[in-house]
Amino acid sequence: MPDKSELLLGCAPITEKPGMDRAMRVAINRVRHGKKAATFGHQQAFDAAIAKLVRDIPVDEQLAEWFVNENLIPVVRRGWKKIVRNPVVIAIAIALLVIAAVTTYRVYERLNDFPGADKARRLLSVGASNRSVLLDPLQTDAAALSDLFFLKHRLEHYDVPAEFADFKTLGTRVFDDDEVHRVAQIWVKEKRMQFFLFPAEPDKQGKVNDFSDWRFVELEGWTGAVTQRNGVCFMAALRGSEKDLRAYLEKKKQ
Amino acid sequence: MAVTTKNLPQLYRFCFLMTGDAAKAQAAFQDTVREATTKTDAEEPPPDRLWFFRDARWRCIALGEQGIQAEPGMLEEVEIAPSAPAQIAQLTPEQLALWISAAPEPQRSALALFYLDEFTLVELLSLLEMKAGELSELICSGRRQFQAWLDSTIAYYGEEAHDAGQI
Numbered sequence: 001m002p003d004k005s006e007l008l009l010g011c012a013p014i015t016e017k018p019g020m021d022r023a024m025r026v027a028i029n030r031v032r033h034g035k036k037a038a039t040f041g042h043q044q045a046f047d048a049a050i051a052k053l054v055r056d057i058p059v060d061e062q063l064a065e066w067f068v069n070e071n072l073i074p075v076v077r078r079g080w081k082k083i084v085r086n087p088v089v090i091a092i093a094i095a096l097l098v099i100a101a102v103t104t105y106r107v108y109e110r111l112n113d114f115p116g117a118d119k120a121r122r123l124l125s126v127g128a129s130n131r132s133v134l135l136d137p138l139q140t141d142a143a144a145l146s147d148l149f150f151l152k153h154r155l156e157h158y159d160v161p162a163e164f165a166d167f168k169t170l171g172t173r174v175f176d177d178d179e180v181h182r183v184a185q186i187w188v189k190e191k192r193m194q195f196f197l198f199p200a201e202p203d204k205q206g207k208v209n210d211f212s213d214w215r216f217v218e219l220e221g222w223t224g225a226v227t228q229r230n231g232v233c234f235m236a237a238l239r240g241s242e243k244d245l246r247a248y249l250e251k252k253k254q
Numbered sequence: 255m256a257v258t259t260k261n262l263p264q265l266y267r268f269c270f271l272m273t274g275d276a277a278k279a280q281a282a283f284q285d286t287v288r289e290a291t292t293k294t295d296a297e298e299p300p301p302d303r304l305w306f307f308r309d310a311r312w313r314c315i316a317l318g319e320q321g322i323q324a325e326p327g328m329l330e331e332v333e334i335a336p337s338a339p340a341q342i343a344q345l346t347p348e349q350l351a352l353w354i355s356a357a358p359e360p361q362r363s364a365l366a367l368f369y370l371d372e373f374t375l376v377e378l379l380s381l382l383e384m385k386a387g388e389l390s391e392l393i394c395s396g397r398r399q400f401q402a403w404l405d406s407t408i409a410y411y412g413e414e415a416h417d418a419g420q421i
Contacts, residue, residue, distance in 0.1 A: 010390030011378070014371040021375055042334045046397060049342035050350065051371040057267045057347040060280060 005030065009040060014047045114215050116201035116233050119180045120226050124219040126177075126185075127194045127237045135171030135187055142167045142186060142195065149174065149184050149197070157230035158184050158197040163249055164236055167193070191244075196235040200228050214249055216242045225249060262287070264372050265306050270347075271366035272314035274355030282313040307381055311363055318355065318362075331398035332405060341404045353403060357396065360384065364392040 005027035012028055013020065031040045083089055138145075143165035149158040153174045160167075170187040177183050177198075186195040200208045214225045217235075224237040225245045238244060265286065269279035286309045335341075342350075354365050360382055367378055368389075379386060 007387045007390040008375075010394040011368065011375060011386065013375070014369070017374065019374065024375060039334075042336050042338065043397065045336075046334050046338045046342070046401075047369070049339035050369050050400075053342060053345060053347055053350050054267055054271065054369045054371070057270050057351065059263050059266055060276065063266055063280060063283065 009043075012040075012044070012047075014044070014051045114211065114226070114228075115203050115209070116198075116226070116228065117215075117217050119198060119201060120196075120217045120224050120233065120235050121219045122177070122179060123183065123196045123198065123235060124217065124222045124224050124237055126183075127196070128220060128222050128239070130185070130194075135173045135185065137171045138169055140169055141165065142169055142188060145169065145172060145184075145186060148172070153182075153184070155182060155184060155197070157232045159229070159232070159234070160186070160195060160197075161227055161229070161234055164188075164195060164234075191238055191240075193236060193238045196224075196233075196237065198233050198235075200231045200233050214245075216245070218242070261303060261306070264370055265310055268307060268366055268370055269310050269314055271351050271354045271369070272311065272362060273317055274348075274352040278314070278317045282310050282317055285313055286310040304377060304381055307367065311381070315359060315363075329399040330402040330406075331395060332402045334397055334401050335405070338401055338404060341408045344408045353400065357399075361392045361396055364389055365396045368393055 004023070008021075008024050008027045009031055012024065016028075028040075031037060138148075142160040146159045149155040155174065167188040167190050170189055172184065172186045174182065174184050180198045182199060184195075184197040186197075187193075188195065200210070202208045208228075208231045210228045210230065212227060212229065214227050217224045217226060222237055222239055223242050223245055224235040225242075225248075226233055226235045228234070236245060236248070262283075266279060266283045269282040269286075270276065273279045273282065286306055289309060290306060354362060354369075356362075357365060364378075364382055364384075367373060367381055373381065375386065375389075378389060382389060
C-alpha cells in the first residue's frame with residue numbers, strides 16, 4: 001500500500017506554484033533526491049506534455065469575444081444599505097456603542113467625583129464583604145458614638161450627622177486601612193445599613209474643603225451617601241440604589 | 255478569488271476536455287457564464303472561481319449523458335515511458351479531449367481539472383469532493399491507461415514518432 005508521500009506525488013502539481021502545501025513540497029524534494037527520481041521525472045515530463053496540449057486547445061472565435069467583454073460578469077458593488085444590514089457590521093456597531101456609553105459614563109462619574117470618592121468606594125467594598133460578627137456589639141443611638149470614638153480612640157469630629165443620629169446601632173469597630181487610614185464603622189438595625197467615618201481627602205493644593213450636601217458613590221450594587229464636615233467624611237451605605245438612600249435624607253429635611 | 259473574463263478560456267478548455275466536443279463545450283460554457291450573470295444580477299453572492307468550474311462540471315456531465323456513450327470496460331495499463339512526451343507531442347488537443355471525455359466519472363473530471371494546471375491540490379479536492387488518496391489513484395491509473403493508449407495509437411521509434419492509427 002503506497003504511503004502518504006507516494007499518494008501526494010501521484011497528484012504532484014505540474015508547475016510548482018507559490019503557496020504549495022508543505023507535505024507536497026517535502027515529498028517532491030525527497031523523491032528528487034531519492035531512487036525514484038527518474039520515475040518521478042518521467043511523470044513530470046508526461047504531465048507537462050499533456051498540460052501543454054491542454055493549453056493549445058483552440059478557443060472558438062465567437063467565444064473569444066466573450067473573453068474580451070470585461071463587463072460580462074459585472075462586479076457587484078455593495079450599496080451602503082447592504083453594508084449596514086450586515087450582521088457583522090451591526091454587531092461591531094453595537095459593541096462600539098456599548099464601549100462609548102461605558103466610557104462616557106465613567107468619564108462623567110469621574111468629573112462629578114469629590115475628593116475622597118475613591119476612599120468611599122473602597123469602604124463600600126469593605127461594607128459589602130463584612131459580617132456583623134467582626135464588630136463589637138453595641139446597642140445605642142448612633143449619635144452617642146461620637147463620644148465613644150473620641151474618648152476611646154482619640155478620633156475627633158467623628159460625628160454622625162443629624163439625618164442618621166437617631167438610628168439604633170447593632171455594633172461598631174475602629175480599624176486602620178492602608179489607604180483610608182483610621183475608619184470607624186457602625187452597623188445599624190435599619191435595613192442593615194452601615195455608617196463609615198473616615199479622614200477627608202485633601203485636594204491638590206493640600207486643602208480640605210468640607211461640603212454639607214450629600215454626594216453619592218456606587219459600587220457593585222452598593223450605594224453610599226457622603227457628606228464632609230470638620231475634615232471628617234461620613235458615609236451611610238446600603239445595598240440598593242441612590243433612591244433608597246435619598247428617602248432617608250429627604251425624610252429628615254421634612 | 256474574483257472571476258474576470260481572463261479566467262474564462264480555462265473554463266472553456268475544461269468544458270472541452272469534459273465533453274470532447276466543441277459544440278457541447280460551448281453550450282456548457284455559455285450556460286455557466288449566463289447562470290453566473292443571472293446570479294450577479296439577482297444580487298446573490300458573486301460566484302467565485304471554483305463555482306464556475308463546479309457548475310460547468312455538472313453541466314458537462316449532463317451533456318455527456320446525451321448521445322453516444324463510451325463502453326465501460328477495463329483499460330490496459332502500462333508504466334509511463336520516457337518517450338511519452340514525444341508521443342504526446344504528436345497528438346492534437348481534440349484527440350486528448352476525446353480520450354479524457356471517454357473516461358468514467360469521477361476520473362474524467364479529475365483528469366480534466368488536474369491537466370488544466372490551474373488549481374492547487376486543496377482546490378482540486380474541494381472541486382472533486384474527494385480525498386487526496388482517491389485523487390492520486392485516479393490520476394495515476396489515468397496516466398498508465400493513457401500511456402497504454404499512446405503505445406497502441408502512436409508508436410515511437412527513437413527520435414521519430416510514427417502515427418500508428420486513428421482514434
